[in-house]
Amino acid sequence: MRQTPGAHGRRTAAVVTLALALTATLHQPAGAEPRTLPQVRAELDRLYHQAEVATEKYNALDGKVARQRKRLGTLRGQVASAERRLSRLTGLAGAAARSQYRGGGVPAEVQFALADDPERALDSASLARQAQLATNRVIKALAVTEEELRTRGDEAADELERLRENRASLGSHRRTIRARIDAARRVESRLEDEQRRELAALERETADEAQAEWVRSGVLDSAGTTKGSTAGRAAVAFATRELGKPYVWGAEGPDSYDCSGLTSQAWQAAGVAIPRTSQEQWRLLRRVPVTRMRPGDLIIYNADASHVSLYIGDGRMIHAPRPGRQVTVAPAGSMEILGVVRPDA
Template sequence: MDELYHQAEVATEKYNAADEKARAQRKRADGLKGQVKQAVQREKQLKASLGAAARAQYRGGGLPAEVQFVFTPRPERALTSAALAKQAQHRTTVKLMALKETREGLREQADKAATELRALQESREVMDKSREKIEDRIAAARTVQARLQKKELRRLSELRKQAEEKAHAELVGTGVLSEVGTEGSAFGRKAIAYATQQLGKPYVWGAEGPDSFDCSGLTSQAWLHAGVAIPRTSQEQWAQLKHVPLSEMRPGDLIIYYADASHVAIYAGDGKIIQAPRTGRPVYVSPAGSMEILGVVRPDA
């Protein structure tokens, strides 16, 4: 059951990463669509302006300035007309160049938008596959659990608690927890306060509040409400945030668990963490060493 739930959590963080990527891609795609719309409108305006210039030239007979000078009874007007014609020709040339640049920009923006939409589709496919794996693993774990008798479930709960206490006792035995800081930063205290308010709320994969959370949804929202935006997933929190030695950990820091960085919790002090564990278990306080620790990161370093 634990292995199945762990696999579901790995898939959940993959889903979260794809979801975060899809949001950014959708935002970029929408921005590009807006730029394409503006370029299309600009192209229409230039075409209309060039059409008006062409009609004006046609009404004027389209005669070159030197010919108009020969046939006009008022040469001084012909010179003025020639100057105006030259200005008009220059404006037309400028508009033609602008039209060419607008069309080239339009093609480039349309290509970028198409690329972003394809990438968005790929992210959604990853999300769909991860969703299927999550639901499959959770269903399998629940099937195993459904076969257990109440007596076996109580025994399972006792065994889990014993395993957590034993793992934490090993961490305490190293003496490292006696070295950690007891005072968090102002941001860290706010993050802990937010996480504390969520105690008892259900775990739901992919959720980031306000009524339910998954592991990284809780930690990312706790720090966001403290005023610090951090990556959405446990893997990206491990990859992007500053690593600190376990002995230098302080309240508010995030503890990353397992070799694949698939789980994260917020250190609340006194050897305790606040975590959203897995399906079927609410946000709760547990010993910091109850799982395999990969390392510690500090969001407000």
């Protein structure tokens, strides 16, 4: 891109200022070389990418913690039920033992029944045998319940320990996310207005070049003719209504979203439940060739599947980009595409 001498001077000054800002912010050595605007953009991309990777790990673990809380509640309920059953069976076993001691194996209420209506009662030997069998069943049930109580108690204790460990990991991911976002924001806060405009222009230029190269590859020649399914169109309609809402890591609506929060909620609105994170969406949903993608499909980005968008047709997608940005429409090929998945295959 051609520049006037004045513009070149301003660009040089901007680079020097940015270099000093990055040196202070990122703890570079005193003799570090000044950074160019492309290098500044690369550094910001790196920080935000690390934040996004940590966000998706946080989202996955957050879902796991929620499931563990539910299971722990179920186990505690089972423990309480087993304790009540154990108490009842203990009482029955004690009553049976006392009855055998007093009546030679025949409960007092049975003896009363015999005396009251002897014609309908069984003989004493048969009743004694039945009483003994009943007592044995009570004792057996008591042993089974005691074992169940121990098992459920151990499972609850193990689940609680795993829950505590995962909560600690959540805190670690949360700190990583905030550290990366804060570092990127410190870099951005030192940019002057002209530098911000130049950086934004560089981002657009890079995205446009990537999109143009993607289109030239012919990938849209057949994809452009494929219509979305009814559910896919509903997912696109949902995402379109969310345009302009801010990116917030870990958010899944209704006021803000991260990348996979938006895609999972869009498909939830279409009546299809899909995994929460971009990695799980890539791992579990059916993969389709990029040349056959249709509106509503999810485009997975980066080698680590750390970003996801919703394809809306005509080479465009809707996504929640990163902190400081809003849900927006962007060129689908403006980032490194890993692949495409279809939630309603």
